[in-house]
Amino acid sequence: MAEQKFVYYFGAGDSEGDASMKQLLGGKGANLADMCTLGLPVPPGFTITTEVCDLYYKLDRKYPNGLTEQIEQNIQKLEKATGKTFGHGPNPLLVSVRSGAAVSMPGMMDTVLNLGLNDETLPALIQLTGNERFAWDSYRRFMQMFGDVVLSLEHHDFEHALQSVKDRRGAKLDTDLCVEGLKEVAAEYKKVYEAAGKQFPQDAREQLLAAVTAVFGSWNNPRALKYRALNEIRGLLGTAVNVQTMVFGNMGEDCATGVAFTRDPSTGENRYFYGEYLINAQGEDVVAGIRTPQQITTAGSREWAENNSVPEDRRKADFPSLEEAMPECFQQLDQIRAKLEKHYRDMQDIEFTIEQGTLYMLQTRNGKRTAAAAVKIAVDMVAENLITEKEAVLRVDPKQLDQLLHPTFKKEAEAAAVVLAKGLPASPGAAKGQIVFSAHDAETAALEGRDVILVRIETSPEDIGGMDAAKGILTGRGGMTSHAAVVARGMGKCCVAGCGDVVINYKEKTMRAGDIVLKEGDWISLNGSNGNVYKGSVDTVNPQLTGPFGTIMALADKYRTLGVRTNADTPHDAEVAVQLGAEGIGLCRTEHMFFEGERIVAMRKMILAADEAGRKKALDLLLPVQREDFIGIFKALKGLPATIRFLDPPLHEFVPHDEAGQEEMAKAMGVCAQVIKDKVDSLHEFNPMLGHRGCRLGIFYPEITAMQARAVIEAAYAVPGSKPEIMIPLVGAVKELTHQKQIVLDVYDEIRKEKGADLEYFKIGTMIEVPRGALTADKVAEEADFFSFGTNDLTQMGCGFSRDDAGKFLQRYVELGIYEYDPFQVLDQEGVGELVRIAAEKGRKTKPDLKLGICGEHGGEPSSVKFCHKVGLNYVSCSPYRVPIARLAAAQAAIQYA
Amino acid sequence: MAEQKFVYYFGAGDSEGDASMKQLLGGKGANLADMCTLGLPVPPGFTITTEVCDLYYKLDRKYPNGLTEQIEQNIQKLEKATGKTFGHGPNPLLVSVRSGAAVSMPGMMDTVLNLGLNDETLPALIQLTGNERFAWDSYRRFMQMFGDVVLSLEHHDFEHALQSVKDRRGAKLDTDLCVEGLKEVAAEYKKVYEAAGKQFPQDAREQLLAAVTAVFGSWNNPRALKYRALNEIRGLLGTAVNVQTMVFGNMGEDCATGVAFTRDPSTGENRYFYGEYLINAQGEDVVAGIRTPQQITTAGSREWAENNSVPEDRRKADFPSLEEAMPECFQQLDQIRAKLEKHYRDMQDIEFTIEQGTLYMLQTRNGKRTAAAAVKIAVDMVAENLITEKEAVLRVDPKQLDQLLHPTFKKEAEAAAVVLAKGLPASPGAAKGQIVFSAHDAETAALEGRDVILVRIETSPEDIGGMDAAKGILTGRGGMTSHAAVVARGMGKCCVAGCGDVVINYKEKTMRAGDIVLKEGDWISLNGSNGNVYKGSVDTVNPQLTGPFGTIMALADKYRTLGVRTNADTPHDAEVAVQLGAEGIGLCRTEHMFFEGERIVAMRKMILAADEAGRKKALDLLLPVQREDFIGIFKALKGLPATIRFLDPPLHEFVPHDEAGQEEMAKAMGVCAQVIKDKVDSLHEFNPMLGHRGCRLGIFYPEITAMQARAVIEAAYAVPGSKPEIMIPLVGAVKELTHQKQIVLDVYDEIRKEKGADLEYFKIGTMIEVPRGALTADKVAEEADFFSFGTNDLTQMGCGFSRDDAGKFLQRYVELGIYEYDPFQVLDQEGVGELVRIAAEKGRKTKPDLKLGICGEHGGEPSSVKFCHKVGLNYVSCSPYRVPIARLAAAQAAIQYA
Secondary structure: OOOOOOOEOOOOOOOOOHHHHHHHHHHHHHHHHHHHEEEEEEEOOOOOHHHHHHHHHHOOOOOOOOOHHHHHHHHHHHHHHHHEEEEEOOOOOOEEEEEEEOOOOOOOEEEEEEEEEOOOOOHHHHHHOHHHHHHHHHHHHHHHHHHHHHHHOOOHHHHHHHHHHHHHHHHOHHHHOHHHHHHHHHHHHHHHHHHHHOOOOOEEEHHHHHHHHHHHHHOOOOHHHHHHHHHHOOOOOOEEEEEEEEOOOOOOOOEEEEEOOOOOOOOOOOOEEEEEEEEEOOOEEEEEOOOOOOOOOHHHHHHHHOOOOOOOOHHHOOOOOOOHHOOOHHHHHHHHHHHHHHHHHEEEEEEEEEEEEEEEEEEEEEEEEEEEEEEEEEHHHHHHHOOHHHHHHHOOOHHHHHHHHOOOOOHHHHHHHEEEEEOOOEEEOOEEEEEEEHHHHHHHHHHHHOEEEEEEEOOHHHHHHHHHOOOOOEEOOOOOOOOOHHHHHHHHHHEEOOOEEEEEEOOOOOOEOOOEEOOOOEEEEEEEEOOOEEEEOEEOOOOOOHHHHHHHHHHHHHHHHOOEEEEOOOOHHHHHHOOOOEEEOOEEHHHHHOOOHHHHHHHHHHHHHHHHHHHHHHHHHHHHHHHHHOOOOHHHHHEEEEEEEEEOOOOOHOOOOHHHHHHHHHHHHHHHHHHHHHHHHHHOOHHHHHHOHHHHHHHHHHHHHHHHHHHHHHHHHHHHHHHHHHEEEEOOOOHHHHHHHHHHHHHHHHHHHOOOOOOOOOOOOOOOOOHHHHHHHHHHOOOOOOOOOOOOHHHHHOOOOOOOOOOOHHHHHHHHHOOOOOOOOOOOOOOOHHHHHHHHHHHHHHHOOOOEEEOOHHHHOOOHHHHHHOOOEEEEEEEHHHHHHHHHHHHHHHHHHH | OOOOOOOEEEEOOOOOOOOHHHHHHHHHHHHHHHHHHHHHHOOOOEEEEEHHHHHHOOOOOOOOOOOHHHHHHHHHHHHHHHEEEEOOOOOOOOOEEEEEEOOOOOOOOOOEEEEOOOOOHHHHHHHHHHHHHHHHHHHHHHHHHHHHHHHHOOHHHHHHHHHHHHHHOOOHHHHHHEEEEEEEEHHHHHHHHHHHOOOOOHHHHHHHHHHHHHHHHHHHOHHHHHHHHHHHOOOOOOOOOEEEEEEOOOOOOOEEEEEOOOOOOOOOOOOOEEEEEEEOHHHHHHHHHOOOOOOOOHHHHHHHOOOOOOOHHHHHHHHHOOHOOOHHHHHHHHHHHHHHHHHHOOEEEEEEEEOOOEEEEEEEEEEEEEOHHHHHHHHHHHHOOOOOOHHHHHOOOOHHHHHHHEEEEEEEEHHOOEEEEEEEEEEOEEEEEEEEEOOHHHHHHOOOOOOOOEEEEEOHHHHHHHHHHHEEEOOOOOOOOOOOHHHHHHHOOOOEOOOOOOEEEEOOOOEEEOOEEEEEEOEEEEEEOOOEEEEOOOEEOOOOOOHHHHHHHHHHEEOOOOOOEEEEEOHHHHHHHOOOOOOOEEEEEEEHHOOOOOOOHHHHHHHOOOOOHHHHHHHHHHHHHHHHHHHHHHHHHHHEEEEOOOOOOOHHHOOOHHHHHHHHHHHHHHHOHHHHHHHHHOOOOOOOHHHHOOHHHHHHOHHHHHHHHHHHHHHHHHHOEEEEEEEEEEOHHHHHHHHHHHHHHHHHHHHHHHHOOOOOOOOEEEEEEEEOHHHHHHHHOOOOEEEEOHHHHHHHHHHHHOOOOOOHHHHHHHOOOOOOOOOOOOOOOOOHHHHHHHHHHHHHHHHOOEEEEEHHHHHHHHHHHHHHHHOOOOEEEOOHHHHHHHHHHHHHHHHHHO
């Protein structure tokens, strides 16, 4: 049996790896090999595979058999290729040892440079470079790095030793130390080793193996673990280790080092070569901020100078571009830039070093970019024939699109703002306004033309008007799917929810965050994309939906097969959503139609009524206004379908729970306050989520269902071409649907007879949101034209989480890895998804053409959208501002699972 | 193709049906045919099948082709057998037309007697019987019955006509009317027909078809529908119609009619032939209560006389037994009695008529009986070699057993008592006591030796002590699975729950039911088996668990394969349950271990603690008392296993919600009341059912889990042979279990090291009560030694019903047939059962020997127990007093599904 290959060599014309081997060699290793094959100037080296890292942990931190032998073979190969010898003079081979996983984790794992220096190779290096100071500095740096990274000696002890020498010699900066000083430092470093009972190894091979071990060990250091958790990086074997011949950008004025992007990572524009470099410096100096980095191109340099008010003569003298300072190297680099983009067919992030006038490439990888840049680059590259349309669609992360759909803060303004508190990023965007503490005040302020932020402990359906009037919403309680969050996302309005850091006092109209107390009228700003609450007014910029954004959306529509509808309750929302590409309404909640203005009075009369006759009388008042609402919606949709959910929330949401409110209601109804109080008490439920709501209301009060049916159907007759789909909520047993459907059909029959004509289009279906409804979907399908999965409630009941309460432990659950994601944000495919799968399968078994959709919050979350595609749904429905995200995710799913 | 057979003839030696054809011929028809075949004296006739009834409705109330022809053929056959002619003299054939479904529905459907009388056959009947009065009385009765039943004329109009003749003639009773008077009545009846525009049909065949139609029509009359709903009679095609030659018990002193049971239906004793008869009477007279019925046997007659203080001479003269009055008929009947019991191998309920000295059998069927009688008869019949042991086990309805396990009211005392209100029969039995309105008062009264009924709007875990101290519990709110109901059933304590008829005022310490206001100290009595609340003290009798009851239980244990455990939280409950046959504890809730006495102080300290150290300090106080609790339970179980569920309820159940309580707690804790109020507020949840409870607590506060684990494990070491099974509640994702299990195992490791020995038996499992847990059971099983299905919560989440709130609409749901039963009482096999099935299948796929049990309230409900057997569970667990029910149901399942 052939021995497993653990080490892959890379070097001019002799690379064993290639770009396709990222999983095995890590991103860095694969691309280094690839660049060699491309004929680019890469210092040769070799990569120890990620499989070794995996084995290292599986073997309880031991190396697999054969690894050291393969490393030795590669060192010999490297010696041959470079003509240098490892650990010995006169031409010593020095190497860097770097981590490199399949997914980039910058700065998270360990690196050792200058490895191979010892008492023998140091003089050789001096001899060779004629630069004694450089050699000694490299040596003492290596000692420190090795001690710190490999032997876990105290970083602090090295710093202390260095400082003591500097103090003794009156040196301010490290660079002030002369050769003698650096020698002293090296001597002091040796003492640090000795004090810890360790020895600095003179043997280069011993150095190397120890460094490799250290890199593998750093794969699971707390910093790396945290980074992977935060960035949701999963499923990797481990890190690879890249051992590469050292090149030096700090050997003199003919040396340099830099990083660059092949296009502007912020805007995506392909204007010029975007990057920075420093002469006579090491890689880390560019980003360390001690020296001002210079621009790669002269055009870039001039722009930089302008922005920073640096006169041209000073710029040219002190901050010349690479183009100006090292024109030949620049030309070579610029050619490489073109070659790399053509080869990788994506914007690249590259690192290079120039050693004594010779350019070396140390890294290339796909560059990180903003959403705007991602869209622009993808669209441009299609135009440039670099990538296909499908590739362009796959290039943009749907989640990122959110950035493009809402106002954002000006970068500098936000950076300068005072963070008051941090809540949940419940609905993205940026908003600023004066604080108000009630929906009513928000509406009044809006009428006065003032921008306000509505600050509430939590919101309820009664607050809708105020939420609409406010520029942004801040709540002290509630999670990502609390009322405030859901409604705000629906409105496309910035919202920070569940901000436990602020104490809200309605009575005194104050909001306290730490020591800062804000009053009504004070300005705050909200970043709904990261949850930050800022003091004062922070400047914002508006989104751009044209240009590349439109192009990428058109491509998405070309390739997706999953429909995308919107959750919208008003003509305005419907219009916005249609503009954003919605193909109809997937969920029109009718609750608000019982709240606004005078309607709540009628609704309350109905609730108070002693009998059916009394209820009908009250409902008669609601019929014409609801009909008008539906007419508005049908008109806004211009022939697109609208799924209208009948009354869902428990009745106690429609009555006031405070004494003052009850007294007011008593006056309005002409009854004693006690009557109201008794009624409210009788409506109290321990678990309203599992209480008397949804179709259970319609079954108890068929007249409500009949009224809503009449309003929808009459509106549909009034607007030719409208496509009503009545949706009965909370069905758990088929007979609930049968019962409600009969009421709707009876009303339809009556109206049909009056009108003397059928509706062209009319469907009745149900929401599958109770687990039992999913489990008995074969039966439910007998009565339904369509199912719409209400994955919010399905998650609540399926997982047993109240979305109003679970916030306080769900975050911990995700931290502990009990759930990979908050199941209210990302559909829990294993559990709740299983119910969706079961229901889809059972439902289609009964009725093969059953239309299936999803209208929970998940309808706008990319991975959930992809799940919906896979499981065979017909459409997803999401809040208007998530429609583009869903369109893109759907297209990606269609391409990925074709 | 042969024509479908719609009509089955029965008569001496010529019956087409038999006892196995109950579904087709109805119970009455099948048994009439069967009795003919047995050679018993049955007036011949024929049965129109239940299929015809079904077709009649399917054909929109029309007869299927061929029916009238088949009826005609059978009439001719009947004429031939009896030598009479239908509708004509001189020997006219009169028939009865009676309903008869496969399941007995006494009095619910229509009957027509004396059919065939008309102007021609009346004189013939007079001629034939020489009894003009009898004939005219039969005629006018037939006219009335036919008009009422078949033509839907007003019953009232006939009564009025009869009364007017009686008034005119000064007759007090119907029997006071002479022949002339009866003729006048017949004439008046004709006018009633005419006034309604109807005619009394002279044609006997026309009469017959109309009567058959009427019987079919009565299958779906409101009375019959209601009866079937109440008695849960489902799945029948319809009623059969029995047309049978009339015999008359009212033709003179040599005629009689009676009903009898072959054994005592009340006690089951086989002492003598138990029944009543009347001389010269029609069947309905025996039960009508106008005349005092006489006993069949002389022994029975003497006992009756004694009980009713009738002297022997008067008894013999006025109330002779059949044995005395018609000794030959009695002998014949007694032989038939023996024959029927031997043939049907069950106690029979028979009807007979003696016409002019000749005995006719009109009906036999299995007799209804009390639970005590059912048990006694089954056991006796095994001893008599009439039935097998398995049959005996199947003969007793497990639900009925409840009657035998609790005190009951004395029949007469209950009949005489004033019903104050009616609630839900939440926990069976009878109880009487003085009203108290708080748990504390109940405990005080119990200490004083007073019997009290605890009356609460609803109960909470804090009331446990008072519930235990009270004789019975009455609540104004909550359903069959409310806290009060569940706890009371667990205690075997009488409870009437959700009694909305009473208004409870804690402040004034009054309870109002309609106009009656009761104060603290007033006596009430509760019937937990039917939900009645009585004014005053109603006398009770105690249950008997020995004798036949013990025998039938032993038989059940012999045949069942499903284990039966109990839900018990205390050593006392465990002992009671073991006495009732429990094979261990399937659910030991540990909540109360945090409540009693000083414990709640420690628990509250834990809740208030700011950090883990503070919580641990408080928990250290709880450890020794919980350990003692578990030692007590293990001792009581004497080596039987105990599944112990770790802390489940949300923390807010442990803190006071009223101001006074909070102030008291503040004092006890040495903090400001505001601190308590803030803490309580912070613990508030909108849907506590779906909130921070179950293992979610243990994951947040691992120290609670660790403390409980230590208490259980140390107790297990302290009681050799104990079998602890730790159950982690509310697991929805396997990692929750992994997390909690690790804590338990760590504690076990620690203790094991201290003790230097392993526990002989130690298991860790989980409750499957979250739908997601069921859906991902394959994964959960990887970490679990056992699953216990918590079907209460599985029903709450699976169906989306809060058991605290659903009462108000679930009843309506059952009435509307949306659910067949209240899913909290009877496991919803289609929905929730599907989750159980999925979880059992997935769990066993991962771990074939996974132990599966159920510990919801359904574990003691017979049909649910049978489902558990079918689905392959290892055991059910139920409250102690339901253990015998579960044992019997399990045995029946094993026999039925063998």
